Amino acid sequence: MAYADPDLGGSDPVSGGLSACPACVAAPSAERIAAMAAPADARIMLSLPAAHCAACISTLEAAALATPGVRSARLNLTLKRLSIDAAPEVTPARMIAICKAAGYEAHELDPGLLSTTETDRQSRDLLMRLGVAFFAMMNVMLLSVAVWSGAEGATRDMFHWISGAIALPTVVFSGQPFFKSAWNSLRAGRLGMDVPISLALILASSISLFETIHSGHHAYFDAAVMLSFFLLLGRYLDHRTRAVARSAAQELAALEVPRATVVTDGAEQVKPLAELAIGDLVLVRPGGRMPVDGVVVSGTSELDRSLLTGESLPVWAGEGTRVSAGEVNLTGPLTLRVTAAGRDSSLHRMADLVAVAESAKTRYTSLADRAAKAYSPLVHLLSFSAFGFWMWQTGGDLRYAINISAAVLIITCPCALGLAVPAVVTSASGRLFRKGLLIKQGTALERLATVDTVVFDKTGTLTMGAPEVTNLADHPQVAQEVALALAGASSHPLATALAEAARTRGLRPARVEEIREHPGYGIEGIWKGQKVRLGRAEWCSGTALPVTATYLCTGEGQSPRAFTFADRLRPGAETVMAALKAQGQRVILLSGDSPGAVAALAERLGIAEWSAGVLPAEKSARVEALKGQGAKVLMVGDGLNDTAALAAADVSISPATALDAARVASDIVLLGQDMAPIADALRISRQASRRMVENFAISAAYNVIAVPLALVGLATPLAAALAMSLSSITVSLNALRLK
Amino acid sequence: MEILGILIPVSLGLGGIGLLAFIWAMKTRQFDDPDGDANRILTKDWDDKPRP
Numbered sequence: 123m124a125y126a127d128p129d130l131g132g133s134d135p136v137s138g139g140l141s142a143c144p145a146c147v148a149a150p151s152a153e154r155i156a157a158m159a160a161p162a163d164a165r166i167m168l169s170l171p172a173a174h175c176a177a178c179i180s181t182l183e184a185a186a187l188a189t190p191g192v193r194s195a196r197l198n199l200t201l202k203r204l205s206i207d208a209a210p211e212v213t214p215a216r217m218i219a220i221c222k223a224a225g226y227e228a229h230e231l232d233p234g235l236l237s238t239t240e241t242d243r244q245s246r247d248l249l250m251r252l253g254v255a256f257f258a259m260m261n262v263m264l265l266s267v268a269v270w271s272g273a274e275g276a277t278r279d280m281f282h283w284i285s286g287a288i289a290l291p292t293v294v295f296s297g298q299p300f301f302k303s304a305w306n307s308l309r310a311g312r313l314g315m316d317v318p319i320s321l322a323l324i325l326a327s328s329i330s331l332f333e334t335i336h337s338g339h340h341a342y343f344d345a346a347v348m349l350s351f352f353l354l355l356g357r358y359l360d361h362r363t364r365a366v367a368r369s370a371a372q373e374l375a376a377l378e379v380p381r382a383t384v385v386t387d388g389a390e391q392v393k394p395l396a397e398l399a400i401g402d403l404v405l406v407r408p409g410g411r412m413p414v415d416g417v418v419v420s421g422t423s424e425l426d427r428s429l430l431t432g433e434s435l436p437v438w439a440g441e442g443t444r445v446s447a448g449e450v451n452l453t454g455p456l457t458l459r460v461t462a463a464g465r466d467s468s469l470h471r472m473a474d475l476v477a478v479a480e481s482a483k484t485r486y487t488s489l490a491d492r493a494a495k496a497y498s499p500l501v502h503l504l505s506f507s508a509f510g511f512w513m514w515q516t517g518g519d520l521r522y523a524i525n526i527s528a529a530v531l532i533i534t535c536p537c538a539l540g541l542a543v544p545a546v547v548t549s550a551s552g553r554l555f556r557k558g559l560l561i562k563q564g565t566a567l568e569r570l571a572t573v574d575t576v577v578f579d580k581t582g583t584l585t586m587g588a589p590e591v592t593n594l595a596d597h598p599q600v601a602q603e604v605a606l607a608l609a610g611a612s613s614h615p616l617a618t619a620l621a622e623a624a625r626t627r628g629l630r631p632a633r634v635e636e637i638r639e640h641p642g643y644g645i646e647g648i649w650k651g652q653k654v655r656l657g658r659a660e661w662c663s664g665t666a667l668p669v670t671a672t673y674l675c676t677g678e679g680q681s682p683r684a685f686t687f688a689d690r691l692r693p694g695a696e697t698v699m700a701a702l703k704a705q706g707q708r709v710i711l712l713s714g715d716s717p718g719a720v721a722a723l724a725e726r727l728g729i730a731e732w733s734a735g736v737l738p739a740e741k742s743a744r745v746e747a748l749k750g751q752g753a754k755v756l757m758v759g760d761g762l763n764d765t766a767a768l769a770a771a772d773v774s775i776s777p778a779t780a781l782d783a784a785r786v787a788s789d790i791v792l793l794g795q796d797m798a799p800i801a802d803a804l805r806i807s808r809q810a811s812r813r814m815v816e817n818f819a820i821s822a823a824y825n826v827i828a829v830p831l832a833l834v835g836l837a838t839p840l841a842a843a844l845a846m847s848l849s850s851i852t853v854s855l856n857a858l859r860l861k
Numbered sequence: 862m863e864i865l866g867i868l869i870p871v872s873l874g875l876g877g878i879g880l881l882a883f884i885w886a887m888k889t890r891q892f893d894d895p896d897g898d899a900n901r902i903l904t905k906d907w908d909d910k911p912r913p
Contacts, residue, residue, distance in 0.1 A: 176899060176900035176901065176903040176904050177904075179897060179900060179901060179904060180904045180906045184906070197891065197897065198894045198895030198897055199894055199896040199900060200893070200894045200895055200896040200897060201894070246887060249887060249892075250884065250887055253880065253883045253884065253887070254880065257876055257877075257880040259880065260876060261872070261876050264872065284869065284873075288873075302903075317902075727871075743898060822897075
């Protein structure tokens with residue numbers, strides 16, 4: 123019982139729609155994990171999706187501090203996390219119970235996986251350099267205004283000296299990220315964007331210092347600090363977007379505290395998955411997910427394999443049945459003998475496949491990279507040819523030639539270029555996050571913008587994996603009432619769905635006595651002296667229909683009545699289909715389920731192209747084939763059978779309820795239950811891509827105007843400052859125009 | 862122009878104070894939980910005595 127989220131039981135997995143804590147949405151039943159929590163360490167981290175106000179802080183902190191053994195408790199409202207320092211006897215389960223008593227749902231997080239300290243340190247470091255650059259820019263600018271408005275002689279020199287005293291240490295301190303990365307790329311023999319940046323910073327500072335010493339007219343100290351400020355701003359935005367996505371993804375992973383209940387000599391013991399060995403006996407309770415691959419040694423039950431294969435029909439399991447990690451146990455407790463654990467389990471082998479496919483995906487070169495590749499040689503070429511030309515023209519005036527080439531470097535320096543992409547990505551991913559989409563990959567937005575074909579998985583993606591009765595009204599009322607009485611006694615997903623439907627029709631359960639559940643078969647009881655059964659077809663001595671159904675027999679000799687089920691549609695599925703069609707996307711449905719179920723769904727949603735019974739390898743092969751035909755494929759899926767296809771597609775989305783491996787493989791995670799944001803994501807990504815190109819065009823336009831001025835030696839420090847700040851501000855504003 | 866001898870150090874000093882305040886706020890992790898801090902100011906829990 124290792125994984126959270128056994129949520130195929132039809133209960134509402136995403137209660138709050140959207141929450142600021144994406145992980146809480148993903149793992150609805152962390153309570154279950156907590157119930158078997160291992161001995162606690164002193165540090166407990168809880169996720170509290172419902173915390174939102176000042177009163178929440180005092181209630182929760184007071185409740186936690188009132189617990190004996192708790193040394194300190196602090197709620198971070200921004201991250202909605204409660205961190206508790208406590209004596210070892212305080213368990214996460216206890217703290218979750220306390221939060222629940224205070225009125226807040228809580229989920230345990232694995233503090234080990236939330237290693238935000240490193241990114242935290244980096245972002246603090248960047249912010250510090252940014253703050254210093256801002257201070258220096260403002261002061262140097264103040265002094266430069268005096269020079270621009272005509273300060274002369276000793277006053278100008280003094281202002282230059284003061285500017286230099288501020289600017290030089292600032293460039294040394296704030297420019298370090300650029301210098302480091304320029305040095306790295308030079309050593310690797312490449313000309314990155316950071317090489318011209320560093321060159322411009324160094325050249326501008328040294329030429330300005332030289333001019334100041336010789337009481338020259340022009341010093342570019344203001345340009346140097348402005349350059350570092352705007353570029354650091356772009357760098358910081360970029361870093362922050364990544365850090366937010368990373369921490370949310372980490373939180374999703376941290377929720378799945380991997381533990382299993384091991385039975386040794388009749389005693390149950392909760393152990394971390396890593397400590398399991400082949401041959402161990404593991405107990406999996408109803409509703410739990412298989413933590414390992416194994417063979418059933420005792421117990422009977424039904425298994426939900428939809429996450430692995432896509433089939434929505436539960437499978438019977440008894441002694442000798444082989445089970446794979448990731449399947450969900452539905453009705454009775456099962457004891458397994460472990461055949462493969464941890465790294466060797468089928469779940470992990472799949473995850474390894476994904477890792478291979480992932481590395482292929484990172485080969486995508488982003489717009490920014492392509493721009494840098496074209497831009498950076500051009501900048502160097504321009505600057506050096508200006509230097510050469512003016513050396514020749516002036517007959518060897520080194521000072522003038524260097525001045526010109528520094529001015530060219532400063533003007534062409536990709537200030538706006540460095541901001542163009544981060545500003546758009548920050549603005550777009552913020553907007554998508556509010557809509558319930560988490561962008562995990564920096565380049566996902568750009569790839570999403572090119573999509574023309576959308577491939578969907580069925581079970582768990584277009585449908586909720588939660589059944590709905592379709593033919594309740596076809597049966598006589600007595601049958602319905604007996605079925606309700608039997609179904610009400612079970613927690614099997616089909617039974618709960620049947621009972622819920624009957625109750626909403628206003629039916630009352632019939633008087634059925636001695637109700638007993640036979641795990642793996644169904645429910646049995648005595649009604650008016652007759653034995654009645656609700657369960658699998660063979661158990662009711664009938665033949666199974668090709669659709670998901672449960673069977674009711676009310677006495678010997680009668681043929682059983684079938685209650686058929688269809689998967690409940692995910693909310694927003696119809697909206698998405700309509701929107702995709704309006705956008706002219708080609709929509710394909712690939713499912714591992716039976717043809718009947720797939721055809722019904724395809725008709726309901728108006729999908730013309732569909733295939734049923736598709737194996738995982740076929741799915742990824744189909745995606746590859748589509749890509750081979752030149753299509754840009756977006757894959758939306760949630761199961762293990764989709765992971766390979768998710769990794770193979772140009773860009774992929776998975777719901778937060780998906781298996782860990784599927785979420786890892788996808789670029790974007792859908793946090794809420796509603797699917798409608800997918801269509802928005804496509805639209806926003808296209809808009810974002812357009813904005814990026816526009817931003818490149820804007821900065822190019824500034825360069826087209828300013829570079830000739832610099833080349834002929836007309837670029838004063840004032841012109842450089844104007845071009846730089848205006849272009850940076852224009853691209854930032856353009857990025858904010860995203861809707 | 863002698864006034865510059867006073868005004869420039871004063872303006873630099875003021876800017877420097879701002880920078881130091883920013884660095885101090887950074888070092889004491891005051892940007893870790895902006896939402897929480899905005900709300901904490903409204904609670905009355907520690908109005909009578911400081912938090913232990």
